[in-house]
Amino acid sequence: MLHEEEAIFQPGLSVDCVIFGFHDNQLKVLLLKMKAADKWALPGGFVYKEEDVEDAAVRVLQSRTGLRNIFLQQFHTFGDPARSNRKLNRALLRSVGVQADDSHWFLQRFITVGYYALVDFSGAVPQPDATSEACAWWDFQEMPALVMDHQHILQKALETLRKQLNDQPIGYNLLPEKFTMPELQRLYETILGKQLDRRNFQRKMLGYGILNRLEERKQGVAHKAPYYYSFDKEKYAVALENGLQQGW
Amino acid sequence: MLHEEEAIFQPGLSVDCVIFGFHDNQLKVLLLKMKAADKWALPGGFVYKEEDVEDAAVRVLQSRTGLRNIFLQQFHTFGDPARSNRKLNRALLRSVGVQADDSHWFLQRFITVGYYALVDFSGAVPQPDATSEACAWWDFQEMPALVMDHQHILQKALETLRKQLNDQPIGYNLLPEKFTMPELQRLYETILGKQLDRRNFQRKMLGYGILNRLEERKQGVAHKAPYYYSFDKEKYAVALENGLQQGW
DNA sequence: CCAAAAGTGTTGAGTCTACACCCATGC
């Protein structure tokens, strides 16, 4: 990618994706281990000259996880000139075998558009890119050192996710097709960072009228088996009309 | 500005500001009449190579209104390649006396970062820029034809403003230092596009604990004179701690 | 003194919170 000519990319512009997953009762973020530094980075990429910025984010998402048709949302654009790190980028070029002088397009200042994605952890297959030696999920509470301002970007994404969750039930994007109510609750508790009452949670969630309870119950669990639920897109559309705000 | 060399601006990047004001019980938006077209445009500008994107927005805001220290917030970045309009931009260049071929920096694709601002109408002094022949407030419900995707940008700004108003009382940014409760209510009604109950509005608004009632009452009005209120920044900080969400 | 606008209070409906109770399952 970095070998390619300046001419094919929109100059000074990138996208970065904060890809959230949920596993083992933990909120996870997909990160790349840089070849050029002892740090990790958010999956990102450049925008082709005639490509929609959002399409670029979709492309990044798909190439890092193999997933398509994912909940993806722009949340902020980071335009501090000091955010670019020429030293790192030079090392990055070297790591893929490119020698360049200061005028190289990749060494200029970059503005990045941040997107966050909610994906089904079990369906994603992490793939490193050319500049990275690994691609892995990290627990959002135990993040490694990140390059440049990626810590800041992540923080902003998390903030947006929390707000969003308050007036739009988007949690199930992080879960498989069918899931149990306790699982959904753990998810909410993790994202919001606080405990919720089991019974009130269930009532409120069902009150949105966007979940279908399946006949099937979870198998092989200790104690009483919980029902499975699935998300109902049609009911969701109806529910949106009526509006479903309010906080926890 | 457009005479200046490519070298001083971040290529392919602009900012556009949706500047809201409130006057005569109407929500207003500041627009520029293009010299190069029979349409109006949102105030915008380019970003210097070493300038923070947000600083560029502040600069635009100040040069169009004379105002500083204004409520300003990034709301979305518009990255559709089809949003740029080479024909318009060529006319724009001509209007300031520049002849250029297709490779001119200003004729390339532009990504724009959208900011919205809330200003005190009575304090702003509209100033056209080099590419425009007029700068004026328009009622947001009676907008003229806008260039490119500016209608879309405006729509998105309005949407964001409405949502924001639901979980953060930001309305007084649009009013002078001191204002009456009925004035504040008209403002909310205009932005939200619906009538609100006078008494419940007052109770809820005062409940936030961020307004000071002044001794003074409004002079020279028919009927009973309403009190003036002023916004209290310190109390606001305290109120934010406790959280003040919930919708109307 | 009357109409219109503003300040203040009340009440019933609805919602949310904090529980109690019962049921199912593995050990």
Add this chain to the structure above:
DNA sequence: GCATGGGTGTAGACTCAACACTTTTGG
């Protein structure tokens, strides 16, 4: 059978929407 987790129900606190009443001012 008992500890644990899940499904369902309920009483009290709280909030909110809809309204009544009083006060002030200009004409």
